[in-house]
Amino acid sequence: MSFWKYLFNLEERRNWYLRKKPEGPLRDYYEVPFPPMDADWKQVDYLALDFETTGLDQKRDEILSVGYTTIRGQSIYLGDATHLLTKPTGAIPESSAVVHGILDDQASEAMGIKEALPILLDALAGKAMLAHHAAIEYNFLSNACKRIYGYPFISPVVDTLALEVRQFRSRNESIKRGDLRLANARDRYGLPRYPAHNALTDAVAAGELFLAQAVYHQGKRSPTLKDLTVIS
Amino acid sequence: MEIELLEIRDFLASHHPFDQLSESALSALPEKLQMRYYRRDSAIPDSGSLDSFLYIVRTGAVELASDDELIARLGEGDVLGYRTSSLANISELHGTAIEDTLIYQLPAAEVDKLCNQHTQLAYFFGPVGGDRLRDAISQSAKESNSQLNLMTTPVKDLLSRRRPIGMPPTTTIQETAAAMSEERVSSILITEGDKLLGIVTDRDLCRRVVAEGLDYNTPAEEIMTRDPSTVEEDDYAFAAQLYMARHNIHHLPVVKNGKVTNMLTATDLTKHQTTSAVYLVGDIYKQRDIERMKEVAAKIPDLLVNLAAAEATADSAGHVITSVTDAITTRLLQLAEEKLGPPPVPYAWVAAGSQARNEQTARSDQDNCLVMDDGYDPDLHGNYFKALAQFVCDGLNACGYVYCPGEMMAITDQWRQPLKTWKQYFNKWIDQPEPKALMLVCVFLDMRCVGGEMSLFRELRSHMLNRTRGNRLFLAHMAGNALSHQPPLGFFRNFVLIRGGDHDQTFDMKHTGIVPIVDLTRVYTLAAGSEAVNTLDRLEVVAEGGEVSADGATDLRDALEFISDLRIQHQARLIKKGERADNFMSPDELSHFERSHLKDAFSVVRTMQNVLSQRYQR
Known part of the structure; x- marks a missing residue:
């Protein structure tokens, strides 16, 4: 996180990083313009994304799996759905293995984050990133980019958790513990129960939640991308 | 890359028609899907044609309507779209989410592809709902080894094991008749060695001998039908039946390798079609009292079980079972006339409701009425017909056709009337219809004459139809x-x-x-x-x-x-x-x-x- 975001808009910062000429995949990513913030939300392409990680410390913990799928024109395209297992450098702590179910054996057959990042960045190019509690995915991704390519990752970010908070605020309802969890938020929109903690299932789940939130967006006009993004 | 969309796969696997797909086809399906969320009260689709996708309701509910007319309400696991608009009589269909609805959309081109690869799916997505149903019926008909299906049964499966009786052309008529009686057959083949010259049937004896006053010592070759038509063992029974009907004959010698091996009779065919019904009906006509008829009627449920086991269509089962009811009714009328004497004026015994429609199943109420000739005088003839109706209706009740709860029976005085009164009834029902009354007499709008004077019934029927x-x-x-x-x-x-x-x-x-x-x-x-x-x-x-x-x-x-x-x-x-x-x-x-x-x-x-x-x- 830096103060630059308060001085320059996303597109200016994208050009800034592009001029820094980061290494291949990240430069390729920055070469594609971001979707315009004033575009109608239906005109924007999104990548619904979820990571499973060894823990929540973005400095030390590592990405174990990446799941994502494309949302375009109000539809989730499962044809683009992808699930990547990434090999951590250390052993997988038991505390996280019980959550995501990824064991050392499986992870050892996976690709390294170096191989996974170009695939993910290619999928993200020209899209808005979408996740539930997006700060985790955003920061893990940005740290990985800094480590490998020397520069951070930026993109327009839609956070379904933040959108849900706005829903509660606009209805003047207080938020109780657990209300904002993905499964409980989905319940409120009549979305089905999925088993949690598979990166791809969670990505699809967040994507569906987003489609529901978007059609329930309060306001007279259809929301723009700016209306749905958090500052990043 | 590995796609883990198990929930979606499992959901599809548990819903028709996707449950018909192979494991591998199922696993390949989720990635072809697009998911959409429709808010309550929003249109499905919000743009484009309903036909562009197959919509699978994942959660929520959808109404399908045409010109504000509700066509269907769909819930979880139901499908819509894809060829929907080819439904007959429906101009334009539109869907509406009546709850918040998550939908899996499969592009029409993908469904086309799936239909090409999987016939089960092609059946399901047949162009019209009715077609789909038709396929379901023909599928089960195909699977059945229907004994009743003459279309697919070869002649040889119907034959009795007895060899046909052959006699030389010089045999006298007297001798052929004696042989028929002795062997209890209805035809004799006239042969010379292995060669079939002709056939003599019981009808020939009647028509060509008795009616003509022919000498019984005339050789059989003079009255035989020369070079009779034959049928091959492997011909379909259906073809044989058509041939018999067309030429009004009841006997077809069966040939194998040019030699006559057997005789196919009309009875073989009917027996086959209605296996036990024929015996039941035959039995009924032999009974002299109601107790014995009850025993025969008690076999009707078994008859239904047999028909069901043979995968008879509901239509043929209805005809078969009703034919037994008709036989019981006719026999009861015969017994009544034997007991009460001949009717003083002509009458028609009319079956109503499901019996009239030939649509009875194992247990049906009795619905009937009695139409007497206009020469009917209640003072003179009232008792006779009352007793006749009582006898038949009681008999039917004893045989399991319980009294109609609405009393739509000939024992009810109102429904035992001369033709002119019946005409007035219909005039009133038809010209001044009242909803409640119509509901009750609806049963009499399905009528069929089972016994007595057919012409009385015909007159009433055409009177009714002219008015409706x-x-x-x-x-x-x-x-x-x-x-x-x-x-x-x-x-x-x-x-x-x-x-x-x-x-x-x-x-x-x-x-x-x-x-x-x-x-x-x-x-x-x-x-x-x-x-x-x-x-x-x-x-x-x-x-x-x-x-x-x-x-x-x-x-x-x-x-x-x-x-x-x-x-x-x-x-x-x-x-x-x-x-x-x-x-x-x-x-x-x-x-x-x-x-x-x-x-x-x-x-x-x-x-x-x-x-x-x-x-x-x-």
């Missing part, structure tokens, strides 16, 4: 009646089940399944003034006459066949368990496949009810 034909006021009332029974399809295209009581969690196959079809078909038939009584016959007639679209009639026929077939299977199951046959089916008795098709059948009925209401009630 094109009579809009009467038909509007009948249409109202026909809409009083609705198919048991609920809000979410689920079955609406009876709650509580003896029939908890079931639906009534008769009143909510079959009766609506019978009722609405009757309206069209009366509108056309047609004499047809059997519902399938009626549908054929009204489709030809244009009262109903050909597609509509075909869809209704298939819906009726499908529902009736399920009912027969249900009743056969109960009888086999030693229980009494009824019309209350639990959805649990049905496979997912049958449930899905039954919903289709009910949707057809609902659509056709809407068409009827538009036609006669506006």
Whole structure:
């Protein structure tokens, strides 16, 4: 996180990083313009994304799996759905293995984050990133980019958790513990129960939640991308 | 790269028609899907045509409507879109999410591809709901090794094991007749060595000998039919039957390798079609008292079980079972006349309701009436006909055709009247229709003469039909009646089940399944003034006459066949368990496949009810 975001808009910062000429995949990513913030939300392409990680410390913990799928024109395209297992450098702590179910054996057959990042960045190019509690995915991704390519990752970010908070605020309802969890938020929109903690299932789940939130967006006009993004 | 969309795969795997797909086809399906979320009250699709996708409801509920007319309500696991607009009679369909709805959308091109690779899917997505149903019926017909199906049965499967009797051409007529009587056969082959010269049948003896006053010592070759037609062992029984009917003959020598091996008689064919019914009917005519007839009638449930086991269509089962009822009625009339003496004036015994329509199943009430000649004088003849009606109705009751709860029987004085009174009844019902009264007498709008003087009945029938034909006021009332029974399809295209009581969690196959079809078909038939009584016959007639679209009639026929077939299977199951046959089916008795098709059948009925209401009630 830096103060630059308060001085320059996303597109200016994208050009800034592009001029820094980061290494291949990240430069390729920055070469594609971001979707315009004033575009109608239906005109924007999104990548619904979820990571499973060894823990929540973005400095030390590592990405174990990446799941994502494309949302375009109000539809989730499962044809683009992808699930990547990434090999951590250390052993997988038991505390996280019980959550995501990824064991050392499986992870050892996976690709390294170096191989996974170009695939993910290619999928993200020209899209808005979408996740539930997006700060985790955003920061893990940005740290990985800094480590490998020397520069951070930026993109327009839609956070379904933040959108849900706005829903509660606009209805003047207080938020109780657990209300904002993905499964409980989905319940409120009549979305089905999925088993949690598979990166791809969670990505699809967040994507569906987003489609529901978007059609329930309060306001007279259809929301723009700016209306749905958090500052990043 | 590995796609883990198991939840979606599993969801599809548990819903028809995707449950028909192989594991590998199922696993490849999720990645072809697009997911959409539709807020309550929003249109599905919000742009473009409903046909561009197959929409699979994941959660929520969708209504499908055409010109504000509700066509269907769909819930979780139901599908819509894809070729929907090819439904007959429906101009433009639009969907509306009536709850927040998550939908899996499969592009039409992908469905086309799947249909090409998987015939089961092609069946399901046949262009019209009715077609789909048709396939379900033909599929089960194909699977059955139907003993009743003459179309696929070779002649050799029908033959009795007895060799035909051959005699030389010089045999006298007297000798051939003696041989027939002795061997209890109805025909003799005239042969010379292995060569077939001719055939002599019992009819020849009557027509060419007795009637002509021929000398009994004349050689048989003078009266035989020369070079008779023959049939090959492997020919289809159906072809043989057609041939017999066309040439009005009852005997066909069966040939194998140019040699006569056997004799196919008309009786072989009928026996085969109605296996035990023929014996039952034969038995009935031999009985002299009601106690014995009761014993024969008690076999009717077994007959139904046999028919169900042989996968007889509901239509043929209805005809077979009704033929037994007709035989019992006729026999009772004979016995009554023997007891009471010949009728003082001519009468017609008229069956009404399901017996008239040839649509009876294991247990039916009796519905009948008596029409006497106008020479009837209540003071002189009243007692005779009262006793006759009492005898027959009591007999029917004893045989299991219980008294009609609505007293629509010849023992009710009102329904035992001379022709002129009956004509007045119909005048009143038809010209001044009252909803309640019509509901009651509806049963008499299906009539068939079972015994007595046919001409009396014919006159009454044409009197009635002349008045109903094109009579809009009467038909509007009948249409109202026909809409009083609705198919048991609920809000979410689920079955609406009876709650509580003896029939908890079931639906009534008769009143909510079959009766609506019978009722609405009757309206069209009366509108056309047609004499047809059997519902399938009626549908054929009204489709030809244009009262109903050909597609509509075909869809209704298939819906009726499908529902009736399920009912027969249900009743056969109960009888086999030693229980009494009824019309209350639990959805649990049905496979997912049958449930899905039954919903289709009910949707057809609902659509056709809407068409009827538009036609006669506006």
